[in-house]
Amino acid sequence: MLVLNATYEPVNVCTVRRAVVLLLKEKAELIERAERELHSACTTIARPVVIRLISYVRIPRDTHRRKITRRAVFARDDWTCQYCGSRTQLTVDHVVPRSKGGTSTWDNIVASCAPCNRRKGDALPRQAGMRLLKPPRTPSPHVFIHVASPTIPAAWRQYLAA
Numbered sequence: 001m002l003v004l005n006a007t008y009e010p011v012n013v014c015t016v017r018r019a020v021v022l023l024l025k026e027k028a029e030l031i032e033r034a035e036r037e038l039h040s041a042c043t044t045i046a047r048p049v050v051i052r053l054i055s056y057v058r059i060p061r062d063t064h065r066r067k068i069t070r071r072a073v074f075a076r077d078d079w080t081c082q083y084c085g086s087r088t089q090l091t092v093d094h095v096v097p098r099s100k101g102g103t104s105t106w107d108n109i110v111a112s113c114a115p116c117n118r119r120k121g122d123a124l125p126r127q128a129g130m131r132l133l134k135p136p137r138t139p140s141p142h143v144f145i146h147v148a149s150p151t152i153p154a155a156w157r158q159y160l161a162a
């Protein structure tokens with residue numbers, strides 16, 4: 001289920017169960033429903049596809065910081081080596097190597113193809129004569145939505161377009 005903030009900005013993806021709980025507690029409203037319904041012993045409710053939180057939720061930067069995964073790094077970097085633009089043999093590279101005090105944070109991790117990663121080795125990009133295509137940043141919630149749900153349902157698209 002796609003969860004929108006009160007402002008209609010996409011926040012994240014949640015399970016049907018979680019969405020139903022938010023709806024029943026009136027913490028969210030149903031924006032898009034599926035044709036299929038959910039049945040329980042005593043009620044039938046619409047199966048949510050997109051819900052919107054009633055009150056605005058401030059998205060802490062920390063939630064993104066915790067979720068540094070290979071897939072999220074590749075998705076942020078558009079599955080492209082950030083040194084040469086190659087789309088094959090992707091690995092994750094610490095821009096400032098860990099041996100030189102580099103941290104495992106969004107601004108120090110990029111997608112790199114294996115040949116670039118080998119060429120750079122334990123050096124700084126500058127020392128290896130390499131440059132980043134763009135400075136790495138904490139990705140927007142959209143990246144995590146794409147990672148959580150590789151196939152984006154048609155009903156979500158209009159909300160993710162912005």
Ligand SMILES: [Zn+2]
Nearest residue numbers: 081084113116
């Ligand atoms: Zn490369």
